Amino acid sequence: MPDMIPLDTWNFFFAASPFIPHGHCYLWKPDLVWLHLVSDALTALAYYSIPVTLFYFVKKRADLPFNWIFLMFCAFIVACGTTHLMSIWTLWHPSYWLSGTIKAGTAAVSLFTAIELVVIMPGALALPSPAQLEQANQELQAQIAERIKAEATLKTYQTQLEQRVAERTAQLEASNQCMEELLVREQEARQQAETAKQEIQHYTDRLTLALDAAKMGSWDWDLQTDTLFWTPIHEAIFGYEPGKPERSYEDWASRIHPDDLPRVEATIQSALTNREDFDCNYRLLLPDDTLRWVDALGRGYYDATGKAVRMTGMIQDITSRKLFEESLKRSEETARQQLVEIEAIYASAPIGLCVLDREFRFIRINDALAQINGLPASAHLGKRVHEILPELGQVQQPHFEAVITTGEPVLNVEVKGMTPSQPEVERHWLVSYYPLKKSSGEVLGINITTQEITDRKIAEQSLQERANELTQVNAILARTTTLLKNRNQELDQFAYVVSHDLKAPLRAIANLSEWMEEDLGQQLPEENKHQLQLMRKRVYRMEDLINGLLDYSRIGRREVSIEFVSVQELLNEVIDSLAPPSTVAIDIVSELPTFPARRLLLNQVFSNLISNAVKHHDSPNAHIWIGCKEQNEFYEFTVTDDGPGIDPQFHMKVFTIFQTLRSRDDQENTGVGLSIVQKIIDTEGGTIQIESALGEGTTFRFTWRKHPRSAITDID
Template identity: 65%
Template sequence: SADGSANRMVGVVQDITKRKVAEGSLRQSEETARRQLVEIEAIYATAPIGLCVLDTEFRFVRINDFLAEINGVQAADHIGRAVRDVLPELGEVQEGFFREVVQTGKPILNQEVHGTIPSQPDKERDWLTSYYPLRSGDDQLLGINVTVQEITEQKLAEQALQERAQELMQLNTVLAQTTALLQERNRDLDQFAYVVSHDLKAPLRAIANLSVWIEEDLMDQIPEENQKQLQLMRSRVYRMEALINGLLQYSRIGRIDTKIETVNVKELLDEIIDSLAPPSTFTIEIGENMPVLTTRRLLLNQVFSNLISNAIKHHDRSDGRVRISVADHGRFLEFAVSDDGAGIEPRYHTKIFTIFQTLKARDEQENTGVGLSIVKKIVETEGGTISVESQLGEGTIFRFTWLKQPKPVISTN
């Protein structure tokens, strides 16, 4: 109106829905970006590996404390500086990787880097590094993401392991050579023993045969005393031959493998007793639960034969009693051969297992003194033990253990 008062009002309405939606989206994007930034900061702060970002001129843009500690330089002292300026030796090594990532736009993974850092120039170290291209939203290359993991201790462990492996290889070579040499020496020893045995036995047999011929041809002309001397000479010859056989047997124990087979111990003992042919007045008992096992039959036979034969031969009566028993101890068996004979004084318990040692003079009883030493060597070679329990006048018990699974033996054949 003329006086300036409003006669009417015109209203304008503008739709700002899209703007509000856009502002909401922007706030949400900003919130997401802030959250992602916090997450990235947390990752950088807590990651157990070294992380850094380089620009395309290979200068540090950001670095986490873990990598700064690896480098021996404060994190702030990295920013804006080229890698080769902060780490001269390592920068020169790594720039080849940086250039390749910039030129190809492709990552380079798991590259081992070896060198030193300025803060510890005398300590050689190793790192496992990877390099990833960092791109903008429009796929422009902004820089390089680098991950670094120190593997110095791992490399030292690998090196030590390789050195030990090399030492083991050398040791195995020496062991193989030594084994071959021992096998050759054992073969030589076997051959020598055979030759010596043959050369010793031949004249012994000749002496025994000659004494028989003299006795047969001159029986009526030889005084009774001289006949006894001829018989004594033959018994000494036979004992010498038995001694030679015992020595050969003793020398071969543990050096020459024997056949492993399934053995019924009850049947084995029956065979041994039949072959020993004890006096009819003797009683030999075989305990119950004798096992069936896989073992070296010949060696177990030798052990039982010697122990049972000794129990019979050294008994002080013609009506003695011998008993064989067994106890199961899981991984091994314990056999016992006991008798009710004269017994052995405790002071001789060790002596009887020594080769050539006898408790009676050889003039009183034919004995080579080898039997129990053979038994002991067989039992111990097979991984067992042997002991004696005895008192004078109270009989004797020999106990020996025997593995259920036989030990391997290096054969010299």
């Protein structure tokens, strides 16, 4: 059996004299005693619960590197909790040797843990960094952007194709409708011409009958007395009231249209002079403004000396005939114009057009369709479709028969096959079949329009293949997005561990050093005090380093709202929050803009740059200048100081994370601030440069977009 601990040793540690219980220091005031008792008890309870949580975490996370360091943390945290229990014990029992021994053991474990933490730090830093995860995130964002761009391009091409097809279809329908209307008008014009001829013949027959029946007005003009006699029909034609057969020349002349009267009088005079028959058409203008056309025929009679003494004749109302002749003339002109338009459509239409009779023979065809078929237009006329295009004729036979049988059009039929022009190439057409009808509704033939859509079919097939490729890319991106989501969750969990499980022990170490310094008081040598203070500084530096790492990892992964920012007001807030010494002068040397930006990120950039200018200045009387210059798409900001400057060989080093140019024991600095600045500016699409030389001050020059990029959010 091992030797028992000597009794003297136990007495030494638990001896009560010559010391007094710690409660005497509190004058045994109940409130004060209970305050310390409850505080130490709760602290001890908290310290004992932390190792349990850490031990459970290490056991569950077998893949966690350096898990033994967590067990070391468990050991010194348990020791810390024991010191608080000893504080309760020494309230009534002055076992200060035992208390001091426990504190010494706690310090040893704490120091050993801190040293081992420094030793494993390079290995911890070798773990995948947030920058690497951020790079993977950016690459994924680039792939997503490329996919969205490809989808937008595909959609644009599809929209353009649909628009072109719709435009061509509309043109085809409009051309076909126009052609059909023109053909119908041509038939109507021909029918009207035929009807007009028939009506003219009927009118001639009626006129003959009228002449035979003496239905025409007659007149007798006495040239010597200048009096006129005419029949009642003549009176009715001239619009006179019946009952006054005798009229004067002035009565007759007053009813002649003023524009025609000189011509009519000249014709009469010429007929009398030349002893010719008077034959003239002229207009009557009646008192009620009615206009009539009349056809007058007269013959003169002469005395023995050859002087004209009398003229008789017939008169006929030809108003209806004149109107009909004018209507017929207009109809013929319209028909001629329609025929010209039809010919122009057939000659210039960008689509194939043809007309088939009821036996499916070509009776008209334009050059566009003849070119599609690969034969001259003249080779088609009079031949059936099956003779020119056997395969295509057989395919379209049911549509021909449907139009002839039902009298209804068959629209937008997709036909594919080969033609003599390209016997080895399968081509596609969009064909419509329209009935060509008489006015009675009888189908005379078929009007066909043909539009080639081979290129569209090829494009549709290409688009389908592209869509299949995009579907595969979408599946890959979905898997990548899931993987990145899991990686971000792991990063968030790691950040939580760093923030919660590492910062709490660090604060415990700092508090322990303060308590040791307070408890030992004047008994602690100055060298030990300096070491404890140095340890606390390094603990605080470690906590700042952890905070900096967390801030650095969050850049670009959290959504930051965009708002209109007055840079002048923003700088006022930054300077007020930094509260620089009164000996530091900060001047704004140019007008500052107001523009949309992420205010929080711009605040971080200015805060770090101004804070560095103040912190690293070698004189208390520092001077800082802030300026701005507008560029095309950016604002260029400058932060200049008159400090000691930076050697050009270290210009790139200042932006490297954890890098400092001076010892951290000489000046508290984590080396993260400028790394955060550079990462923020890179994320916002800007650049940052440093201009400095030893003894000449330093200028940080960075650009910021006038219009920010779209918000970047976490992939949750």
